[in-house]
Amino acid sequence: MKYRLEKDSLGEMKVPVNAYYGAQTQRAVENFQISNLRFSNQFIQSLALIKKSSAKINSQLGLLDKDIAEKIISVSEEIINGNYLSEFVIDIFQTGSGTSTNMNMNEVISNIAIEKSGGKKGDKNSVHPNDHVNLGQSSNDVIPTAIHIALIKSITFDLIPSLEILEKALKKKSIEFDRTIKTGRTHLQDATPITLGQEFLGYCGQVQNGIEKLNDSLKWLSKVALGGTAVGTGINTHKDFARLVCEDISDSTNLEIIETDNHFQAQSTIDGISGTAGVIKSLSLSIMKICNDIRWMGSGPRGGLGEINLPSVAPG
Template identity: 55%
Template sequence: MKTGRVTQKKSIRKSPSAARRAATAGTRIEKDSMGEMRVPSTAYYGAQTARAIENFPISGLRFPPSFIRMLGLVKWAASQANGELGAIDPPVSKAIGEAAKEVAANKLDAHFPVDIFQTGSGTSTNMNANEVIANRAAEISRKKKYQTRKIHPNDHVNHGQSSNDVIPTTIHLAAIDSIVHRLLPGLRHLHRALAEKSQAFSSVIKIGRTHLQDATPIGLGQEFSGYAQQIRLSISRVEHVIPVLGELAIGGTAVGTGLNTHSDFARRVIARLVSETGFPLTEARNHFEAQGAQDALVEASGAMKTVAVSVTKIANDIRWLGSGPRCGLGEIRLPETQPGSSIMPGKVNPVICESVLQVAAQVIGNDLSVTIGGQASIFELNMMMPVMGHNLLQSIELLGTSAENLASRCIEGIEADEERCQALIEQSLAMCTSLAPEIGYDAAAALAKEAYRTGKTVREVGMARKVLPKERLDHLLDPAKMTKPRGKAKGGNGHPSTRRRA
């Protein structure tokens, strides 16, 4: 179905429905307050959408299906509220409601061609919806013999509304929908996978690292428990923004005063939205804040950025821990998912982690645009809502799918190389840390330096220099004991300066 510029011969038809029934793809003439526009005869949209297509041939980026779905739901709820309040005739309300439900079911997505980079209020997209729903409602009305006059995109579909309250309301709803059905399930799966690996690796001891240098031993399970906790906190941060986004601007109309809408309109619309979605939705406590600023979107995007930073740390650590297979750290083995090189046979790369890192970079970049967009809130309206909405929804979607993919295609298949972990522990110079309370910091440092210079282990140098009895030395150099809190060593003789030094 063609929805763009058409070059076929002129085809003026008396009604949009007749044009749509035509077998040939031509054009029809539609009118708005600025005059006539040619529109593809198969398109449900009208003149204002056609103008937007001509005015904004910018990127090819469109609002995602989640946004279109919620936009249809808002128009459905509005049509039902207007019908109940007597603002539009019941047959008109019924026809608009049925058409809007088709939009909400994503059946008419092909008729939403407007670019993201458009008017800052999103008016072009709101009018796109109004025109599509009006024309489709007219078809439904004729087919089902509803007794209606012409259904107008502004007078009927947009009654009691403005782009200035519809677009932020829709963005909020789409963000909640994507969070609930995409992001949170993905994060919960990732949390479970990491927590299960933490338990599975509870007996594996490895060397810790700070500044990319050897540090004291740590349990591999302990390391993974940190990753699991990061994701648990990510879930909490994301859940926190749901009620923030649940405050809806609908009912504020142009500048927040509610001009041209019934005083009970917003309450009725939101009640229907709650019934349909189950989301915790409320009318904005202050419509002038809800429309004059978009701080809720900035806050939500900030939460997505924090999640992106968390998964960056996890994905980076995992690919470092799995580096090798022979010349890297190699403490864990990652699932092999695909050949890694077009020139080096047998090479396998940590591609799932690399995918996550790219997603995180995109989300962090999206957040900067959302932040700058939030600064474009001047007087009674924000003027960068389309790009703010697009970027936030993309971030939510990307984080949800990448979290799910990281869990299922990487984390769940990780295995520990216990032999490698043990070998690296014994080679670590940081093993001397557990000796410091007994022999003193300076003496322990001297052991580490000698071990480094001679290529021996701390244990071998300590035994050769007889810094402590062998049994005591082995006790202190037990890696498992170093993974738990330990106070003053038993059998000590006071301050290190009074004890034997090497």
């Protein structure tokens, strides 16, 4: 493999010649050979979305040259659209603040923009990864913001629509089985009669509760840390930067993203993330319970309950 030399504050690093990342990313790759797990594409694309809006707003505020901003915006859009995702090579287990992955993004955007302008990778003068791409930002506010945005997008566009399909199917079955009387059980012991429809109505309610709790979690996640920079004080960023970036992201995604009113809380805790994880865990337990009940009612055909027929999907 051929290499080129790039420099960071600690010295020179050999970087694969075709890679768009730079010295800090390569250093992190060598430092964090832990799990071979990588950040999801949804997270990487959310991080690129922040870089795009940041360049746009910094330019509008007169802090970033318009030509440089347009180059950053153009490359960020390519990443958002699914290009260059293989350039994000750092293990998910790294510095707690995600500094390495933030710099991975900054370097990739910088080098692609430089190359598209006719320059050479690593020549940071025209589009600098720190001074231009990361302007007004810190890993400490950008990374948690990207996590929140990625979660909001996944919950809004993937998880809730899937749950709504499941809820509708369970509701349909509850109506279909409304007059099918069977034995109700507590602790697997026969109790009193119940309809199969009533049992499915219970399953439907579990899914409905999960959807409601997920919608509540979106309110927690919508408040993001962007604007606090290193420790929550907002040093080295324009006072209107985060608010305007959040408004721009909201406009482009049709999602509610707002700057937190308490940066010290937002940057020193993961309350929104851990709360959402709790909701997803609770929902997972509900889905597991539904699956186990259906499996138990479909047991047999000779020695089990045999109360429902599950269609065969594979031999064995």
